[in-house]
Amino acid sequence: MRRFCFSTALVLAASPVTAADYSFAPLTPVHEFTEYGYSSSTWSGQYLGASIGGQNNRITVPGNGVLEGFGLIGGFFAGVNYEQDGLVYGVEADVDWNGYDQAAACATPAWYCAVQGSLRSRLGYAVDSFHVYGTAGIAAATVGGYGWTAGLGAEFAFSDELFARAEYRYTALGSANSWHDQTQTGVVSHAFRTGIGYKF
Known part of the structure; x- marks a missing residue:
């Protein structure tokens, strides 16, 4: 005891x-x-960046047949994001130069025939430094006029400011976007871009 x-x-x-x-x-x-990479606190904010990639083009010119080919593309993008509980939404605009020779489908000078751009909404989901998204909106180009574009992408944040991205987009312009008017030049393109951006 x-x-x-x-x-x-x-x-x-x-x-x-x-x-x-x-x-x-x-x-x-x-x-x-945190074992791997950078843990981003938020994807909210304004940003701008530059991209480069490749684009497959199919241009239908009424009376002149079809032009098909691949060209390098490069340009700039800018936008704004808002994040809430992992949901990321925002708006983005971009402008590109298309290296495919489109002179046969457009008046000279040839460089003028290669300008394209878009204004799109974006909706995605973020987990720390990784962000996946879908995007869709209006598109325009000096060959084909107006139409629409949609695609998917992913981004990775290296810090609060710096991020990288990869993106695929489908675009339809002109008569490729309209069943009732086949007198316009029609353009269909598949583009893949990689880019780097800065958030501020």
Whole structure:
């Protein structure tokens, strides 16, 4: 009985010390648990960037047949994002130069025939530094006129400001976008872009 009482007394005496040890133990900062890459706090904000890629073009010229070919594309984009509980939504505009020789489908100078752009909405979901999204909106080009574009993309944040992206987009312009008027030049394109952006 004495041995039991003595053991109990030792346990009770040691308990405050043990509790004190735990209460004053330093806590590991949350950011030290991030094993891979950068953990972005938010995707909200305005941004701008530059992109480069390739585009497959199919141009139907009434009375002159079909032109098909691949060209390099490059340009600039700018937009604004809003994030709420991982849901990211916003608006983006871009302008590109298309390296495919479209002079046969457009008046000279040839560089003028290669300008294209779009204004689109974006909706996606972000998990820390990774963001996937869909995008759709209106598009225009000096060959084909007006139409629409839609696609999918993914972005990765390296810091609060710097991010990279990869994106695919389908675009239909002119008669390719209209069943009732086949007198216009029609353009269908499939484009893949990579880019780098800066958020501020």
